[in-house]
Amino acid sequence: MAPVGRIETASPGRLRGSVALLRRKVPVSVAFGVFWLAAMVVIALFADYLRPYDITAMDLTSRLSSPGAFKHWLGTDELGRDVLSRLVQSIRVSLIIAFGATILSAVFGTTLGFAAARFRGVVEHLVLVLADFQAALPFLIMSLAVLAFFGSSMVLLVCLMGFYGWERYARIARGLAISAGGQGYAAAVVQLGATPARVYLRHILPNVASTLIVSMTLTFPEIILMESGLSFLGLxxxxxxxxxxNMVGFGREYLTRAPWIMLAPAAVIMLTTLSISLVGDWLRDKLDPTLR
Known part of the structure; x- marks a missing residue:
């Protein structure tokens, strides 16, 4: 019998085995992606408390200060505004636009896909024609024309970005809904008297949600890059x-004299889109039953 109060400790071999098992389950690149995305979300949520200065506060005596100064860790821009403060606020704004547009695109596309699967015939043909038209449309050129004509605002930008990529969700939702509708559980629910809305929202949607979530992780970085491109062009x-x-666009004029103005937001864009892509690919492999 073991003595009372004896505490068993894990052997070094067991600890190494646990670490190796964790690495096999979550690759290092995916762990970095999750960590980076979590950091971006925290920064976006608590941006008001993390900004050392207001984004419009100017210090003309410290114009184009290089990074590393005690007052301005990431330096200042041409007007003496703190780059770190503006970077924190930029992360919040870009993530709000990308998240809102991704949700809007997913809801709109999934609704049309379910409508095509439910009614078939003319409705299905119309949805597929709209999806083909959207896929063939040069979205960046259309966005430039709309923003130049109506002017730029946060609401318009989110709504405009929300129409990017909806045809993917429509095609995926339509195909999966037709496949699920031919299975036994959907037919059984219909026989029990469930309404079409209940069948699609309570039974079919949860079964196709994993595929739609993976599609959202693939669309999210594209919307970030699209918004960055429009802001870079001034619209x-x-x-x-x-x-x-916006920061990259204004910083390009000072690339030779003050590269930190442009490099800091460019690095955030690159790492954020890379992290989302890594996590999205990992989720696709984990949630795809054919790869298990």
Whole structure:
């Protein structure tokens, strides 16, 4: 019998085995992606408390200060505004736009896909024609025309970005809904008297949600890059508000004299889109039953 109060400790071999098992389950690249995305979300949520200065506060005596200064860790821009403060706010704005547009695109596309699977015939043909038209449309050129004509605002930008990529969700939702409708559980629920809305929302949607979530992780970085491109061209987020693409656009004029103005938001864009892609690919492999 073991003595009372004896505490068993894990052997080094057992600890190494646990670490190796964890690495096999979650690759290092995916762990980095999750960590980076979690950090971006925290920064976006608590941006008001993390900003050392207001984004419009100017210190003309410290114009184009290089990074590493005690007052300005990431340096200042051409107007003496703190780059770190503007970067924190830019992360919040870009993530809000990308998240809102991704949700809007997913809801709109999934609704049309379910409608095509439910009614078939003319409705299905119309949805597929709209999806083909959307896929063939040069979305960036259309976005430039709409923003140039109506002017840029946060609501318009989110709604415009929300129409990017909806045809993917429509095709996926339609195909999966038709497949699920031919299975036994959907027919059994219908026989029990469930309404079509209940069948699609309570039974079919949960079974196809994993595929739609993976599609959202693939669309999210594309929307971030699209918003960054529009802001870079001057038709996205307008001053005094700032976004990652907005900072890159204004920093390109000082690339040789003050590269940190442009490099800091560009690095955030690159790492964020890379992290989302890594996590999305990992989720696709984990949630795809054919790869198990």
């Amino acid at each position: 996205g987020v307008q001053p005094p508000e700032t976004s990652l693409g």
